[in-house]
Structures are given as structure tokens and as C-alpha cells.
Amino acid sequence: MTGPAVLPRPSRGRRVWAHTWRLAVAVLVGVVVGVATYGVTLEEQPGRADSPGLMLWFLLDLVCMVVCAVLYVARRQAPLAVTGAVITVGTFSTFSAGITTLAVLSLATRRRWAEIVPVGLLWCGATLVGERAISNHLTDPGREMAHMDLTVLVVQAVYLALVVVTGMFIGGRRALVASLREQAAIARREADARDDGARAAERNRIAREMHDVLAHRLSLVALHSGALEYRAGLDPEQVRETAAVVRENAHEALGELREVLGLLRDTTATDEQSRPQPTFAQVDELLDGTRAAGSPVTFVLDRVGEDDLARLPASTSRHLYRVVQETLTNARKHAPGAPVHVRLHGAPGERIALEVTNPVPTTAPTTALPTSGWGLTGLAERLDLTGGRLEAGRQPDGTFVVRASLPWVVPAEEPVTESSGV
Template sequence: MSTEPATTPAAALPRRLWGGAWRLVLALSVGMTAFALAHGVEPELGAGGSTGGWIALDMLFGVFLLVLYPLRHRFPMPVSLAIGAMSGFSALGAGLAMMAVISLATRRRVGEIGVVSAVFVASALTAEQIVFPGSQDPWWLMLVIMMVGTGVLILIGLYLGGRRQLLVTLREQAAGSLREQRAQLDAARANERTRIAREMHDVLAHRLSLVALHAGALEYRSDLGPGRTRDAAGVIRENAHLALGELREVLGLLRTESIGSAVEVSLPQPSLADLGRLLDENRGAGTVVGLSLPVELEADPVLLPEATGRHLYRIIQEALTNARRHAPGAPVSVTLGVRPVGRVTVRVENPLVSAAGSEVAGRRSMAPPSGLGLEGLAERAELAGGKLEAGPDADDRFVLEAWLPWKN
């Protein structure tokens, strides 16, 4: 599983130091070049010709700009305004002033950019008139040059700010996608565990309840003759073998689906055609089961789609298991129907109490209830596009009703 890249402060520190160092070196290089050009070309500065005084003021403002420059991230607007106001009087700080404008423009706030740009241009024009009063260039030419230069700096800042924002957005999207992928994987695992539990319950609950029922009869009935004892032991052995075989089938199906293999499993899934065998097993365990089929299914049990038939089989199987566990010996009625709206229905009902006088009356199955049967059936019906409801009615009967979609 992929993991999110972790950037610790210790790991990011060298990168931040390097980024600040090369920007500072570049700004100082630009400033020293501008300082040399400004004070090396002009023979006389200022109205009074005090060349040394203007050079000292230039250097002093340059030092101030160097001190203010590192504070631009903490106080972006005040620092940028101060740097812009002094930038015109310090050729040594020209590079720092340019970096400050670019840095502010990365914030992509039009109001801040407009105010600082105006101060930056006004400072340059004012300094041009005070420091170099003898310049032959018209003031409007200086204005155009400063506006174009400032515009270029702003465009660079906007580009860098947009690029940073894009990187932040991409990182957030990547982190969100990773979290979503993990959530989907966790949900898939939870669904897989639920499916495995449902299949295990559907396969084993019926067989084990029969085993427990007959084992309980052998334990509590001391009047059984050798023949009936032998028959009960045979039922236990047969259902134990069938339980092992069906468990092997489920595990094989799960393994086949998990590895994407095309290997066929040896045992088929039950269908509605196996319903007669299921009812015979329950009748052999002492449960009186009545079955009512519609004409369509009575004539051709495999008329239903394979998945629909399997779902109906599992629903009836679990309903019979619950009846045998909670009302042993009570008669059970199973009714299948076909609705014109494209549904096949099943209704299983039995009295809430055991049948009096039955061999198994008053004695619960020795297998503890799992508590997952009806819940698993409801999930199965919902996944198949249908619905299942179960509970006691007004006549003290437990009724399970379900419908599944089917187009005849």
C-alpha cells in the first residue's frame, strides 16, 4: 500500500535555507551592480553636489532594506511598503526591492499589489528628481520604464504564486485521493468479511443445526432402539460430511474470486431445484413442512435465474433452520408465488411455540444461535434488488416474507 510522503521540519530546513540564500545572493548582486552604475557614471549628485552624502544615504537605506527583507513573510504589507518607499533612494537595495515586489505579488491580492506598485514607482520618480536633477531624460520616460519594469516583476510574482498554489492543490488532491483509496479499500475489506460471514452462516447453520438436533436426541432419549440410534448417527455423519464439503466449496469460491482464477469449483451452488432435498432433510429431522409452488415453478424449477434460485434456496433454508431452533417440531409452511409486476415471492411461517407431543418438543437445538441469520438474509435480499421482512404476527405465528425481482 502506498503511503503519504512525510516532510519533517528537519528535512525541509536545508531546502528553505538554500532557497533564501540564492535569492539573497541574487538580490545583492543586482544591488551592487546598480550601485556601481549609478554612482560611477554620474559625476555630480544632488542639487548641492554632495556626492559622498548621497552615496552614504544610498548605503544606509540599503542596510535598512537588508534588515527588513527577511521580515516580508511575517509582515508582508508593511515591509513591502517600507521597502518600496526607500527603494528609489538606494541603488544598493534595488535587488532587494525587486524581490520584495515579486514576493508580495505571489500572494495574488490585487489591492496589495496596486498600492505597493504605486509606492515603488513614486519613490523611483521622486529619487530621480532629487538625486539626479540634471538628468536629460524626460520624467514620463522614467515613468514608462518603471511601470514596465514593475509590471514584469508583478507577472513573475503572479506566475510563482500560481505555481505554488497549483502544487498545494495537487498535493491536497493526491492526499485526498489516497485517503479515498484507503477508505474504499477498508470498505471493500469490510464487505468481503461480511460476505464471507454470510456465506459461512448460510452453508453451515443448516447442517450444524441438524447435527445438533440428532446429537441432542441421542443424548436425552434413552428409549431409542438400536435402529433409530443407528439412523440418527447416520444423519449426523452425513450432515457432518456435507457441512465439510459445502465449507470447502465456499472457501474455494472465495479463493477463486480473490485471485481471479478461472478454475472451476467441484461443488455447484444450490438452486431452487434442490428445494425438495432440503425439505426432505427437515422432514427427516421431525419437522412437518408444507410446500406450495406456483404453476410456473412447479413445472420447471430451473426457470428462475441461477442467482435468484440460489437466494430463494438460502432464504428458505435459514427460515427452516430458525423454525427448528426456536420452535422444534412445529409445522412450517413454505409458499412461493409469482407476481405480475416482475417479482417472485416467498413466505415461510410457523407457530411461535413447539408442537406438543413431538419428540423434540420443548428441547432447543444444542447449537447456539449466531444472531446473523435474519440480518444476513435481509442483506442478501437487498443486494439482489429485493426486500425481506420477518417477525411475529397477530396470530402468534412467526412469518418471514421476501420478494426478489424476476421477469418471467
């Protein structure tokens, strides 16, 4: 599964370049404004070309621009304080106009009115002071500026609003990109989690299917093979019969394994219902196989008729078959030769219950068969998914009991009738 593309974060080199070119453009704008200002001054007042005061002001202007540039580079340490310092230093510098604008624009991208309002007021006040100072000492000494204050203030307010709106727009776009990047990362993590969950579910399905299909057959093969190995007194006819049972179950195990592997290779098969599944109608084969292995089995239907079992829902019938299969397999593994009692009872429209009991031997079997230890756990998960439950454990009387119950759903068109019983 391919997750959503995660927006890559800019590299350090790209971030440095982005700040560098912005600062370069701001310096260039300031240089253009300063050169234009000093050019107009010299054009209108040619006699001031050699004036020491003008040269001193020019040098001070350049120094202020350099100071503002250095402060701007360090603005991330304290954006509000540094922006205020840039505005203050740039008050009397025409070359710093671009850097001052860039500093206020950068602060506005943070979209915090508690910072924008005081900086805006400071910039408006500094503009009035700077305009008076530059006019008195540079462009038009001695000119009365009172009538110009309102015009300067209005123009500066409009310019400030334009800078703030632009900065807030850029800040909003950055926040949107960051949000999209975070959403893409979250979506990718969720997609990875879904993939991991799907893989885990598929592994569990494969393990459950392999266990259900092979454990029963292979336990019979191992049991009869052990009889051939340890029972030296068997006559040739018994040996042939036992070997035939081993061969038959081995062939059936191979056939069932082939079906399961075919299912797993089929990309269109999405669940275990894609292959023919056994039902409770085939439980007699399980019982006969266990009896042939040397374990006496009794099967009792309690208040349940054969016709009722024939109308069991397919999923319920299949789960009951799996419970009997697993319990008989466990009985052969842990109590070989011990009698097993299977009892089925229930009523349509209510619940159907299965109880399997066998005595627990006082000594461990001589030839213990391999076991995964997860058979009953897998059954419990199966039943939980269908609203059933499974209980298993050793009883005080020395027997091991497995109790399973499932809802017995009756189709709407089929009336519930009294069981004939057996």
C-alpha cells in the same frame, strides 16, 4: 491498490534555504548596482573621493539596505505594508535595488491587483524621487533633470510590468503545485476509501457465503448430537441412524467448506457465482433433512406449477433456496420439533412470494443452538439488491412468519402462460 503519489511538502529547512538564497541574490544584485553607481561617480568626479557628503551618503545607503533586508524577512506578517516600507526606505538607496525588486516580485506572487496597483504606483513615484535625489547629491549635482523624468518613468513602468508578470507567473505555478498536491491527496483518500469499501464488501461476502453454506449443515449436526446426549432411551438402531445423520452432514459441511475456501483462495474468482450455487430445484433435500431432524414440514405450491419453477431465473431460484434454508435453520434453532409451513405463490411476469411460518414455543429450548443473529439481515440485503424485500416477525397468534418476494422476470422470447397449479 496503489494510489497516486502525493507531492511532498517542502521541509522547514528547504523553505528557509529558499528564502535565504533569494535574499542573498537580491543583496548581491544591490551591491553590484551600488558599487557600479559609486564607481562611475568617482571615475567622473575624482575629487569627491574624500568628500564627507559622499561618505555620509554611502553609509546611509548601506544602512537602508540593512533595514530593507530586515523588513523583507518580516514581510509575511503584513505583505502590503512591508513592501511599501521597503520601497520607501529603498528610494534613496542604490544598494537596496535588488531587495526592492524582490519585495515587489514576492507581493506579485499573491496575484491580487488591489495590492499590486498601489505598490506599482508607489514604486514609480519613489523611482522618480530617488533618481532626482541620487543625481543631485551623488552622480551629477546641479544637472537639470526635468527632461529625464519621462524617460525614467517609462523605463520604470516597463521594469515594473516585467517584475509583476514574473511574480504572477511564479504565483500561478505555486497555486498549480498546491492544487495538484491537494488533488493527489484527495485522490489518495478516495483510493483508500475504495480499498476500505472493497475490503468491507469482501468480508461481507465471505461471511454471507460461510453462513449460507455451513449454518444449515451444522445446525443439523448440533441437533442430532444433542439428541444423542439427552435422549438416554434410544435403542442401538436409533443411535446408529442418528450418528449416520451427524456423520453425513458433517462430511457435507466439510465438503462445502472446502469449496468456499477454494473460492476465497482463487484470485480470479470475483463473486459468489464462481462456484456452483444451489437452486430451488434442490429444496426437497432441505425439507427432507428438516423432517429427518424431527420437525414436520409442509410445502404448498399456490397457483405455481412445477414447470413454472423450472423456468425461474437462476438468481431468483437461488435466493428462494437461501430463504427456505435460513428459515428452516432458524426454526430448528428456536422451535425444535415445531411444525413448519412453507407456501410459495406468484405468477410469471409479476412477483413470486415465499411464506414460511412456524409456532413460537412458550419456553426456550433446553439446548439452545448457537446463532449469529445476522441470517435474516443478510437475506434482506440479498433481496434488496435484486429488487425484492423480506419481512419477518412474530404475529399476534403466536407464530413467527417470514415473507419474501422477488420479481419474476420472464425472458423476452418466452410468452407468459397461465400456471397449471398444484
